[in-house]
Amino acid sequence: MNIEKKLSEKIIEAFQSLYGGTIDNVTFEKTSSDFKGDLTFVVFNYLKLSKKSPEVTANEIGTYLIQNLTEVSDFNAVKGFLNITINDFFWLNYFNSINGKAIPFDSAPPNPSTIMVEYSSPNTNKPLHLGHVRNNLLGYSVAEILKATGNHVIKTNIVNDRGIHICKSMLAWQKWGNGETPESTGMKGDHLVGKYYVVFDKQYKSQITELKSEGLSEEQAIANSPLMKEAQQMLLDWENNNADVRKLWTMMNGWVYKGFESTYKMMGVDFDKIYYESNTYLLGKNIIEEGLKKDILKRRADNSVYIDLTADGLDEKTLLRGDGTSVYITQDLGTAVQRADEDHFNKLIYTVGNEQDYHFKVLFLILKKLGYEWADGLFHLSYGMVELPEGKMKSREGTVVDADELMQEMINTAAATTKELGKATDLTNDELEKLYRTIGLGALKYFMLKIDPKKKMLFNPAESIDFNGNTAPFIQFNYVRIQALLRKAKEGSSDFADIDLVKQNVELLPKEKELIIKLYNFNTTLNQAAKEYSPALIANYVYDLAKEYSQYYHEIPILKEELKDLMLFRLQLSKTIGFTIKKSMNLLGIDVPERM
RNA sequence: GAUCCCAUAGCUCAGCUGGAUAGAGCAACGGUUUUCUAAACCGUAGGCCUUUGGUUCGAAUCCAAAUGGGAUCACCA
Known part of the structure; x- marks a missing residue:
């Protein structure tokens, strides 16, 4: 019941029969409101075949259509524009076929694809903000749209639950928290943890200022800040499974998850599968080994591993540190392979801001070079940043539009x-x-x-x-x-x-x-x-x-x-x-x- | 320095797979309610589609360069 297709076929037929020439599929546009008609066919491209003026060609095609296609009730030709009117009967017939119900999706693919849509991907050291709101809404909506077109969609979220940033919140809470809990303060867990992330930053900055006043340079001050050293030690302890650190980590992350849960619920987004980086951050090393064997990856004198992408217009990218530990992209390689093995996706869509365009370009290219066929199905759904009138949001400095507050304001x-x-x-x-x-x-x-997702957007809280x-x-x-x-x-x-x-x-x-x-x-x-x-x-x-x-x-x-x-x-x-x-x-x- | 993204009405955005006189909303001004919900509708006004060059019968749309804005180019995540 696709009228464009019917018209297209008849027009091809018309060219064959009138001018003895073959043309490809033709396209139509909506007739401009200044002219009579529903659909317009532009003939300029086909004049070589007809060897006639635009107006004559359009008229001849129009005449052919009206004689050979019952759906066409009228036409007019203005210059090279053939405006076609489809009769009411067709439209009413179409309308009756819907019959007061939701329009069915009419062209579900014969073999539905499995599509993973990754979105949200928060850090657990602070509450969600306006940037996450855009990410979540976009990811969720794209997933719904893909579902509606007949695909099997898996919504996933990879939670960044480990790393130096979480240790900062933990350390600050330990030092200055006085045992506060969400229960004792009535604060949402993610907000409470976020509060101590800001506390850390404040204390850290004043420590730097102090060290500088003692005559150290900025660089020296940063290198010698006891607070930062403590945070780094805490991260090491975490990696070494120190029981106390792990206990604190579990407790505070638990607060955050509870907070996130209510934010997601309010926002109306959900996930089928949640990954935690604490489980995945060690993945990817075996892939590096494979790559080294295949000679796609190279080892430097200091034992670090890299890939040379200069031939592709990119740089050299380090994939493993000299001490054998992972970098960010190592784990991304690992999780991608894991997901391909587990879920056999046809497509994997990463909903991540456009500041990571380069990262994903490199990631996809490496996977392709490593010979994974599914790498062609990887896609970075890159979206523009949400900016405030005064510029970029900085959570460390507290200049963020908080997701919970914003939603509540909208409701109010x-x-x-x-x-x-x-x-x-x-x-x-x-x-x-x-x-x-x-x-x-x-x-x-x-x-x-x-x-449009790819455009950055301005959000003015004052308006x-x-x-x-x-x-x-x-x-x-x-x-x-x-x-x-x-x-x-x-x-x-x-x-x-x-x-x-x-x-x-x-x-x-x-x-x-x-x-x-x-x-x-x-x-x-x-x-x-x-x-x-x-x-x-x-x-x-x-x-x-x-x-x-x-x-x-x-x-x-x-x-x-x-x-x-x-x-x-x-x-x-x-x-x-x-x-x-x-x-x-x-x-x-x-x-x-x-x-x- | 290199790469990528963006540039359309005062503001926020559509239009981008080349087509006819470039569209909405907001803001401004004027009108519409004894009649199906006025969070609405109608009208007025508002444009060198950043600039220059190219491709084409035809360019906001494609190509190149310039200008302006943003991002990225870590053994950070």
């Missing part, structure tokens, strides 16, 4: 706005709480997902996120209006109890045809979003749909339409649009309320 704003507008007054308190969350978090999620215009609340509002219509229809008359059963052939208004075409385009958009890993395409689609509907709603009577068939058709159209809005929003991880 949603509550205030709802009250101000005097809306939803008949809901219970529980329902209201849920509504505020749906609207507030919806606004936040949409705000972050509607922007609150909008609730009007191109926003989630606007889209949600249109969904709610539809639900209100449907409710009223059912209450008003038993004739409308089952709107789904009605199939009507009516004369379409231009706006109605436009809306059906929009619905028809859902699958194309979904496919493209999956192909490009871009939730922004879905966001733009659903906004367009809601906006068109909003105009329609204002222009055309629905429940007040006197012709019953027409009223039913319009209700059915509204219902289908409602389904599509909901489905699209869910792909973005956004809920829609029934009332607001």
Whole structure:
């Protein structure tokens, strides 16, 4: 039932029959609103075959189509643009085939791919911030989109639960914590641990200042800071399984996990498989050995191992230190191989900020050189940083927008706005709480997902996120209006109890045809979003749909339409649009309320 | 120094697989509610698509360079 495909075939046929030439698949674009028609075929590229002027060629093709394809009801040729009108029957037929339900995805791949989507990947020394919010929403949404296109998706998270940064928090807590716990302070665990990360930094800096005032250079001061030495010792103790350090580590990480859990829950994201770096950080050494045997990797005089990527326009990259210990990329090599062995993925998508573009380029190239076939399925979903007006966020200095606080603020704003507008007054308190969350978090999620992932984005905390215009609340509002219509229809008359059963052939208004075409385009958009890993395409689609509907709603009577068939058709159209809005929003991880 | 990413209305962004007169939202100004939820709708105003050159019948879109902004180039993670 793909009209573009049908048209394309007929046009190829037309060229064959009219001009005796063969052409490849042709493409169409949406006819400009200034001209009559639904789809436009541009003939300029094919004039060599027709050996006629653009206008004549377009006219001849148009005539052929109208004679040989029943779906084509009209055409006009302007210069080289052939504007094709598809008859209402086709569109209505398509619409009836959906029949008031969510649009089914029509081209699920015959062999579903297994796709791992890694996202979030937090450090356990501080709470999640705005940057993580973008990461989480993006990863979650991409996973949902890939699922919707028929893939088997495994959402994974690799938690960086070990390293010097955690030791800093641990040390500071040990020294200045006075035994504080989440229970004793009422603080969320991740925030409590984050507090001591900042304490460490403060103490460390004042120590450096002190050492410098004693006459040491900056470099010497850094090298001789007792606090940093202690932290490093703690890391060594951790690696050597020192019981006390491990106990402290387990306790504090436990606090953090509890905190993360509630943040993830509030955000509405989840994972199928969680890895911990404390389990994976030693992986990868055997791969290095293999690589050395194959002579792909080289050993330096000091015993360190590296790979020479200069021929590929990159640098030499060290993979193992002289003392035999791992570096960051060693473990990434190891986890990639482990995942390939365990999960047999076709694709592995790393949702990580664009500051690591180089790292992933190197990682993928090394794996490829080592001969892993699945390395072609690796993809770095690189997204731009979230910046504040004053520049980059620095968690050590506490200049971050905290995820928990931001979400709460959004919910508060949603509550205030709802009250101000005097809306939803008949809901219970529980329902209201849920509504505020749906609207507030919806606004936040949409705000972050509607922007092309690869672009960096500016977040100004002073200007609150909008609730009007191109926003989630606007889209949600249109969904709610539809639900209100449907409710009223059912209450008003038993004739409308089952709107789904009605199939009507009516004369379409231009706006109605436009809306059906929009619905028809859902699958194309979904496919493209999956192909490009871009939730922004879905966001733009659903906004367009809601906006068109909003105009329609204002222009055309629905429940007040006197012709019953027409009223039913319009209700059915509204219902289908409602389904599509909901489905699209869910792909973005956004809920829609029934009332607001 | 090298590499990568970005540049479209005052602001935030679409448009990028070349096509017809470059689109939204916000902000500004004016209008619409005894009638299906006004978180809405309609209208006005706002543009050298950073610049220059190239490819093409045709360039915001592709190529090259310049300018400006960001990131990266650790035996850190």
